[in-house]
Amino acid sequence: MTPPRRQRRSPGPDLPAPSAAPAPSAAPAPSGAPAEKGERQNPERLFVIGGEGGGERADIDLVTLIVARADPPVSATPEQAALLRLCAAPLSTAELSAYLSLPFSVVTVLLTDLLARELVQARAPIVRQKVADRNLLEAVMHGLQKL
Numbered sequence: 500m501t502p503p504r505r506q507r508r509s510p511g512p513d514l515p516a517p518s519a520a521p522a523p524s525a526a527p528a529p530s531g532a533p534a535e536k537g538e539r540q541n542p543e544r545l546f547v548i549g550g551e552g553g554g555e556r557a558d559i560d561l562v563t564l565i566v567a568r569a570d571p572p573v574s575a576t577p578e579q580a581a582l583l584r585l586c587a588a589p590l591s592t593a594e595l596s597a598y599l600s601l602p603f604s605v606v607t608v609l610l611t612d613l614l615a616r617e618l619v620q621a622r623a624p625i626v627r628q629k630v631a632d633r634n635l636l637e638a639v640m641h642g643l644q645k646l
Contacts, residue, residue: 555611557607557610557611557614557621559592559607559610559611559621560592561591561592561593561603562591562592562593562624563591563592563621563622563623563624564589564590564591564621564622564623564624565582565586565589565590565591565592565595565610565619565620565621566586566588566589566619566620566622567582567583567584567586567587567618567619567620568617568618568619568620569583569618570583571583571584571618572618575618576609578599578601578609579609579612579613579618581599582595582599582606582609582610582613582619583613583618583619585598585599586619589622591624592606592607592610595610
Protein backbone atom coordinates (compact mmCIF):
# COMPACT_ATOMS: atom_id res chain seq x y z
CA MET A 500 0.00 0.00 0.00
CA THR A 501 1.40 3.39 -0.97
CA PRO A 502 0.93 6.47 1.19
CA PRO A 503 -1.42 9.16 -0.09
CA ARG A 504 0.18 12.00 -2.05
CA ARG A 505 0.06 15.26 -0.20
CA GLN A 506 -0.10 18.63 -1.87
CA ARG A 507 1.51 21.70 -0.37
CA ARG A 508 -0.93 24.55 -0.09
CA SER A 509 -0.04 28.19 0.29
CA PRO A 510 -2.21 30.60 2.27
CA GLY A 511 -4.18 33.11 0.30
CA PRO A 512 -7.17 33.45 -1.97
CA ASP A 513 -5.52 31.57 -4.86
CA LEU A 514 -5.68 28.14 -3.18
CA PRO A 515 -6.29 25.34 -5.65
CA ALA A 516 -9.31 23.14 -5.20
CA PRO A 517 -8.50 20.06 -3.07
CA SER A 518 -9.35 17.70 -5.93
CA ALA A 519 -7.13 19.51 -8.42
CA ALA A 520 -3.91 17.64 -9.09
CA PRO A 521 -0.89 19.12 -10.79
CA ALA A 522 -0.83 18.58 -14.51
CA PRO A 523 1.48 15.64 -15.33
CA SER A 524 2.37 17.21 -18.68
CA ALA A 525 4.01 20.19 -16.98
CA ALA A 526 7.75 19.83 -17.45
CA PRO A 527 10.02 20.89 -14.59
CA ALA A 528 12.02 24.06 -15.05
CA PRO A 529 15.57 23.58 -16.31
CA SER A 530 18.26 23.74 -13.64
CA GLY A 531 19.57 27.06 -14.99
CA ALA A 532 16.16 28.74 -15.03
CA PRO A 533 14.90 30.60 -11.96
CA ALA A 534 12.48 28.64 -9.82
CA GLU A 535 8.83 29.61 -9.91
CA LYS A 536 7.15 30.89 -6.77
CA GLY A 537 6.86 28.04 -4.30
CA GLU A 538 9.27 25.74 -6.13
CA ARG A 539 12.57 24.73 -4.60
CA GLN A 540 15.92 24.55 -6.31
CA ASN A 541 17.37 21.22 -7.28
CA PRO A 542 19.58 19.95 -4.41
CA GLU A 543 22.16 18.70 -6.92
CA ARG A 544 22.91 22.32 -7.79
CA LEU A 545 24.10 22.99 -4.23
CA PHE A 546 26.66 20.20 -4.57
CA VAL A 547 27.86 21.72 -7.82
CA ILE A 548 28.17 25.18 -6.21
CA GLY A 549 30.01 23.94 -3.14
CA GLY A 550 32.26 21.50 -4.95
CA GLU A 551 33.49 18.43 -3.17
CA GLY A 552 33.72 20.13 0.22
CA GLY A 553 35.05 16.92 1.75
CA GLY A 554 38.12 18.58 3.24
CA GLU A 555 38.56 20.70 6.31
CA ARG A 556 36.25 23.67 6.81
CA ALA A 557 37.29 26.97 8.27
CA ASP A 558 36.08 27.79 11.77
CA ILE A 559 33.29 30.15 10.68
CA ASP A 560 30.05 30.82 12.52
CA LEU A 561 27.02 32.95 11.67
CA VAL A 562 28.46 36.20 13.07
CA THR A 563 31.98 35.93 11.62
CA LEU A 564 32.73 39.05 9.60
CA ILE A 565 34.11 38.53 6.10
CA VAL A 566 36.04 41.20 4.19
CA ALA A 567 37.34 40.86 0.63
CA ARG A 568 41.08 41.38 0.18
CA ALA A 569 41.08 41.35 -3.64
CA ASP A 570 38.84 41.63 -6.66
CA PRO A 571 37.34 38.41 -8.02
CA PRO A 572 39.87 36.55 -10.19
CA VAL A 573 38.91 35.26 -13.62
CA SER A 574 39.04 31.68 -12.33
CA ALA A 575 36.42 32.31 -9.61
CA THR A 576 33.01 30.69 -9.89
CA PRO A 577 30.00 33.03 -10.17
CA GLU A 578 29.10 32.40 -6.52
CA GLN A 579 32.64 33.15 -5.35
CA ALA A 580 32.71 36.31 -7.45
CA ALA A 581 29.39 37.38 -5.92
CA LEU A 582 30.78 36.74 -2.43
CA LEU A 583 33.85 38.84 -3.15
CA ARG A 584 31.76 41.71 -4.54
CA LEU A 585 29.44 41.64 -1.52
CA CYS A 586 32.35 41.61 0.92
CA ALA A 587 33.78 44.98 -0.14
CA ALA A 588 32.49 46.11 3.27
CA PRO A 589 32.48 43.68 6.24
CA LEU A 590 29.45 41.38 6.23
CA SER A 591 28.55 38.48 8.49
CA THR A 592 28.24 35.02 7.02
CA ALA A 593 24.54 35.02 7.93
CA GLU A 594 24.04 38.13 5.78
CA LEU A 595 26.02 36.60 2.92
CA SER A 596 23.93 33.45 3.11
CA ALA A 597 20.72 35.51 2.99
CA TYR A 598 21.86 37.80 0.16
CA LEU A 599 22.94 34.86 -2.01
CA SER A 600 19.95 32.67 -1.05
CA LEU A 601 22.31 29.81 -0.25
CA PRO A 602 22.39 27.59 2.83
CA PHE A 603 24.97 28.49 5.46
CA SER A 604 26.84 25.22 4.88
CA VAL A 605 27.36 26.01 1.19
CA VAL A 606 28.55 29.54 2.02
CA THR A 607 30.98 28.03 4.54
CA VAL A 608 32.45 25.75 1.85
CA LEU A 609 32.82 28.68 -0.57
CA LEU A 610 34.42 30.87 2.10
CA THR A 611 36.84 28.11 3.11
CA ASP A 612 38.12 27.98 -0.46
CA LEU A 613 38.41 31.78 -0.62
CA LEU A 614 40.22 31.87 2.74
CA ALA A 615 42.69 29.23 1.55
CA ARG A 616 43.42 31.33 -1.55
CA GLU A 617 43.72 34.44 0.69
CA LEU A 618 41.05 36.35 -1.24
CA VAL A 619 39.00 37.11 1.88
CA GLN A 620 39.75 37.74 5.53
CA ALA A 621 37.60 36.41 8.36
CA ARG A 622 37.50 38.15 11.72
CA ALA A 623 35.52 37.76 14.87
CA PRO A 624 32.81 40.35 15.48
CA ILE A 625 33.65 43.32 17.65
CA VAL A 626 32.31 42.68 21.13
CA ARG A 627 31.31 45.67 23.21
CA GLN A 628 32.51 45.98 26.75
CA LYS A 629 29.97 45.05 29.39
CA VAL A 630 31.02 47.99 31.57
CA ALA A 631 31.51 51.39 29.97
CA ASP A 632 34.87 53.15 30.27
CA ARG A 633 34.95 55.44 33.33
CA ASN A 634 36.66 58.29 31.40
CA LEU A 635 33.93 58.21 28.77
CA LEU A 636 31.18 58.33 31.39
CA GLU A 637 32.86 61.28 33.14
CA ALA A 638 33.24 63.16 29.85
CA VAL A 639 29.54 62.64 29.07
CA MET A 640 28.58 63.74 32.59
CA HIS A 641 30.67 66.94 32.35
CA GLY A 642 29.25 67.68 28.91
CA LEU A 643 25.71 67.36 30.22
CA GLN A 644 26.46 69.56 33.21
CA LYS A 645 27.72 72.32 30.93
CA LEU A 646 24.40 72.40 29.09
